[in-house]
Amino acid sequence: MISAERIPNNVDLHLNKRLQRALEHWQPQYIQWWKDMGPQGFQEYHQVYVRTAVSVDPSGWAHFEYVKLPEYRWGIFLADPVINRTIGFGDFEGQPVWQEVPGEFRNQLRRLVVTQGDTEPASVEQQRWLGHRCPSLYDLRNLFQVNVEEGRHLWAMVYLLHSYFGRDGRDEAEELLARQSGNRDKPRILEAFNEPIDTWLDFFMFTMFTDRDGKSQLLSLSESSLDPLSRTTRFMLTEEAHHMFVGETGIARIVDRTCQLMKDEQSGFSEDIRKLGGIDMPTIQKFINLWFSLSLDLHGNEISTNAASYFANGLKGRAEEAKWEDHKVADSSYRLETVQDGQVVKTDVPMRNAMNEVLRDWYVGDCQAGVDRWNKLIERHGISDRLRLPDRKFNRGIGQFADHHFDPNGRMLSDEEWKRRKYEWLPAPSDKEYLMSIMNASIFEPGRFANYIAPPQRGIKGKPVNFEYVRTEA
Ligand code: BYC
Numbered sequence: 001m002i003s004a005e006r007i008p009n010n011v012d013l014h015l016n017k018r019l020q021r022a023l024e025h026w027q028p029q030y031i032q033w034w035k036d037m038g039p040q041g042f043q044e045y046h047q048v049y050v051r052t053a054v055s056v057d058p059s060g061w062a063h064f065e066y067v068k069l070p071e072y073r074w075g076i077f078l079a080d081p082v083i084n085r086t087i088g089f090g091d092f093e094g095q096p097v098w099q100e101v102p103g104e105f106r107n108q109l110r111r112l113v114v115t116q117g118d119t120e121p122a123s124v125e126q127q128r129w130l131g132h133r134c135p136s137l138y139d140l141r142n143l144f145q146v147n148v149e150e151g152r153h154l155w156a157m158v159y160l161l162h163s164y165f166g167r168d169g170r171d172e173a174e175e176l177l178a179r180q181s182g183n184r185d186k187p188r189i190l191e192a193f194n195e196p197i198d199t200w201l202d203f204f205m206f207t208m209f210t211d212r213d214g215k216s217q218l219l220s221l222s223e224s225s226l227d228p229l230s231r232t233t234r235f236m237l238t239e240e241a242h243h244m245f246v247g248e249t250g251i252a253r254i255v256d257r258t259c260q261l262m263k264d265e266q267s268g269f270s271e272d273i274r275k276l277g278g279i280d281m282p283t284i285q286k287f288i289n290l291w292f293s294l295s296l297d298l299h300g301n302e303i304s305t306n307a308a309s310y311f312a313n314g315l316k317g318r319a320e321e322a323k324w325e326d327h328k329v330a331d332s333s334y335r336l337e338t339v340q341d342g343q344v345v346k347t348d349v350p351m352r353n354a355m356n357e358v359l360r361d362w363y364v365g366d367c368q369a370g371v372d373r374w375n376k377l378i379e380r381h382g383i384s385d386r387l388r389l390p391d392r393k394f395n396r397g398i399g400q401f402a403d404h405h406f407d408p409n410g411r412m413l414s415d416e417e418w419k420r421r422k423y424e425w426l427p428a429p430s431d432k433e434y435l436m437s438i439m440n441a442s443i444f445e446p447g448r449f450a451n452y453i454a455p456p457q458r459g460i461k462g463k464p465v466n467f468e469y470v471r472t473e474a
Helices: 015-038 103-126 137-164 165-180 200-221 227-265 271-275 281-297 303-314 352-380 415-425 429-438
Strands: 046-052 062-067 333-340 345-350 470-472
Touching: 046 137, 103 137, 103 165, 103 200, 103 227, 103 303, 137 165, 137 200, 137 227, 137 303, 137 470, 200 227, 200 352, 227 271, 227 281, 227 352, 271 303, 281 352, 281 429, 303 352, 303 429, 333 352, 345 352, 345 470
Parallel strands: none
Antiparallel strands: 046 062, 046 470, 333 345
């Protein structure tokens, strides 16, 4: 049933017959998709202590209750309008923002909305088996919270498709449920969203690094001249923050536990940690290398005419556009690395063509701040190991470096050396096997945590750490 009660919203859904009709058709398909492709084994008999957004103000936002996952109330929210908002960058700077899609930019905008929308269900699909290996009820609940919010982000993009893109938009909304992560014939659009997320180390790295690409992209879309896109993505950013919290603190808790085990062992050698059932630092580093490099790819090619045209037309800006001085960026250039004749060289390109790289700069800085916080924790334990981000050229599948190999220091390697050494830097099948062996069962006892991860410092919404965050029905 399509009702404001079932679908919390601030878009006057009760008055909008066209949107109601479109959703009446789409929503049952969505629920079917959620049951088939969402969290496996936790749909029928489990209740999860989740937050549901019921309005955009902080009080409506912090509404917590036990919910059966398929009964979650996925809503449609736009951040409050900015009165007299004008276009903030590009060739139309200073003109009023658009409340409808201009015909000449319809294809480009649809493509951006579809690409953004495609990542949301993809991530739910990637994570659908993790519940069976959860390290605690607290973590299980966080996984499901992230999943239902990714579902809501899909709703946000489907709202835009249904409301602003007519028949094509309705077709695209259906396609978003038809593509599947990792499916050979109908894969998800962006590559990182076809990678398996088999272990909780992958999950925390994904929410740290890939959700942070979500943050960069949503920040840049929230600058858009298309006001409904800007307002929708502005509200999504508030949810994204929680996903990155789950990732960053998840890794911090693993690192914390690893440090404790290193001290208990008194040898201080990370290599001994596996004997104690923990996750050694070199393994943590390999997963950083993997998920950081995959997420760098998500920013697109370093030199991109798509990016230039998105910027010129005001469709997609830079993160925190207001902090820049020049919003037209018509004449400046940007110096970046490329490969020419087998050598890495610095090249100047028109700044508009380098907008993907400019956003990547913002992203790398934000990731580095998180890694610094992990290193402070290790330092507090008095341990000398340090984690780091690999060079941007390492393990790239998209862009200027995709046809070459580099080590994490950015040194170019021959194909032969890469093949021989790649598992020094990336997870090897044996690393995955080890992780699966310590994650082979779920821990459902409130307050208990798997041996490889420390408990969090506090629970959720003032509840204790040993609260029953997921319960089976009485
Ligand atoms: N994989 O000029 P180029 C999130 C394609 S994550 C596969 O380099 P452009 C979330 C590209 O489509 C944020 N293909 O790229 C996180 C193009 O194809 P065509 C998601 C790729 O267009 C966690 C060709 O290569 N949001 O929210 O400047 C959980 C050359 O294009 C990839 C967005 O992505 C790739 N990685 O930039 C849940 C925002 N990269 O035209 C959710 C919307 C490029 O030759 N998307 N290609 O067929 C965009 O702004 C842009 O599409 C991109 C690419 C930044 C992704």
